[in-house]
Amino acid sequence: MMLRLVLLWALIGLSLQICEPSTCKIPNCRCFNDATAPGDLPKSEIPQIVMVSFEGTINYDNINNYRQIFASVSNPNNCPARGTFFIQDVGSDYKLISSLRIEGHEIGVFSVNGIAPTNSTGWIDAIKQVRAELESVGINLNDVKGVRAPELAYGGTGELIGVATNGMLYDSSCSSAAFSDSNTYLWPYTFDYLPTGSCDNGKQTTYTFPGKWEVPVADLHDISGDKLPCSFPSACRNITSKRDAFDLFFNAFSDHYNGRRTPFLMIIDPAWAADKNKRDGTAEFLQYTRAVFGDNVWIVTIAQALQWVQEPVPVSVAKTFVPWQCN
Ligand SMILES: *[C@@H]1O[C@H](CO)[C@@H](O)[C@H](O)[C@H]1NC(C)=O
Numbered sequence: 001m002m003l004r005l006v007l008l009w010a011l012i013g014l015s016l017q018i019c020e021p022s023t024c025k026i027p028n029c030r031c032f033n034d035a036t037a038p039g040d041l042p043k044s045e046i047p048q049i050v051m052v053s054f055e056g057t058i059n060y061d062n063i064n065n066y067r068q069i070f071a072s073v074s075n076p077n078n079c080p081a082r083g084t085f086f087i088q089d090v091g092s093d094y095k096l097i098s099s100l101r102i103e104g105h106e107i108g109v110f111s112v113n114g115i116a117p118t119n120s121t122g123w124i125d126a127i128k129q130v131r132a133e134l135e136s137v138g139i140n141l142n143d144v145k146g147v148r149a150p151e152l153a154y155g156g157t158g159e160l161i162g163v164a165t166n167g168m169l170y171d172s173s174c175s176s177a178a179f180s181d182s183n184t185y186l187w188p189y190t191f192d193y194l195p196t197g198s199c200d201n202g203k204q205t206t207y208t209f210p211g212k213w214e215v216p217v218a219d220l221h222d223i224s225g226d227k228l229p230c231s232f233p234s235a236c237r238n239i240t241s242k243r244d245a246f247d248l249f250f251n252a253f254s255d256h257y258n259g260r261r262t263p264f265l266m267i268i269d270p271a272w273a274a275d276k277n278k279r280d281g282t283a284e285f286l287q288y289t290r291a292v293f294g295d296n297v298w299i300v301t302i303a304q305a306l307q308w309v310q311e312p313v314p315v316s317v318a319k320t321f322v323p324w325q326c327n
């Protein structure tokens with residue numbers, strides 16, 4: 001009952017207003033279509049953020065594949081490159097998840113069994129269940145902030161009720177071919193105002209959720225032929241060699257770097273990481289961008305990327321940015 005009243009208030013109170021960047025300001029609000037960089041930084045002062053995300057189970061079959069992707073990649077401040085793991089409960093070994101967290105990776109919630117809930121109650125319960133398991137192995141729930149929906153089937157209002165009810169901060173499941181080129185990539189945005197960009201898969205958000213963030217999923221593009229968009233690397237066609245995998249990511253990275261320098265989000269699914277060529281091409285891409293673009297490239301977790309969006313600092317002083325220190 002309480003929740004319904006709060007939601008009703010949010011709907012009436014805010015959703016009919018157009019989002020204005022002059023009133024919707026960081027750290028806790030950002031319009032979905034605001035093309036200016038956080039802090040109005042000029043492009044040369046924006047660190048190119050790269051976020052590597054994973055989803056599904058963590059167990060002895062796959063954890064070393066994932067660790068290999070980060071092996072010997074560090075950031076300009078000499079901290080190791082780190083990623084975000086969205087956890088599926090069934091099939092995971094929580095001791096291994098705890099060790100990923102201790103190594104400095106971010107832990108988020110994916111699902112109970114790989115199937116997306118269909119209503120708000122289902123989302124609330126699924127997120128709660130995975131969080132309880134994470135807590136049972138000593139993971140601080142204040143650090144568990146994000147949700148990724150199975151199949152990138154963004155759950156709209158029902159999912160965001162699950163996010164908000166569990167005290168979490170963001171979703172990262174909204175993929176869109178419409179915002180997947182150098183001129184259209186989006187910065188992360190909040191759900192203070194509607195409408196936001198619509199997602200290619202899943203549902204719409206019909207209520208506002210002030211202060212809750214979307215970290216959008218831009219599509220990649222096939223490396224040959226008609227360069228059709230593909231949201232998961234595994235869904236992109238004709239990727240077989242290490243070089244193919246490298247090119248797939250490097251092309252998209254270049255579009256971000258030469259475009260608005262919005263954060264570049266990578267999705268690594270278990271099948272991709274299990275393939276040696278694709279895994280090696282991914283690792284080589286990370287090593288190469290750090291080597292060639294030097295202090296301009298930062299490989300951080302989604303939560304760390306959001307901290308920068310909320311409190312941006314120029315790339316010239318990013319080495320002392322507190323949220324990007326080693327933990
Ligand atoms: C909500 O979804 C769950 C599974 O996600 C299902 O078991 C339940 O019946 C649904 N409830 C309603 C009211 O549709």
Ligand SMILES: *[C@@H]1O[C@H](CO)[C@@H](O)[C@H](O)[C@H]1NC(C)=O
Binds near residue numbers: 223224237
């Ligand atoms: C994939 O490779 C095949 C065989 O080389 C080729 O005929 C096809 O056009 C390629 N598709 C794309 C999307 O590049």
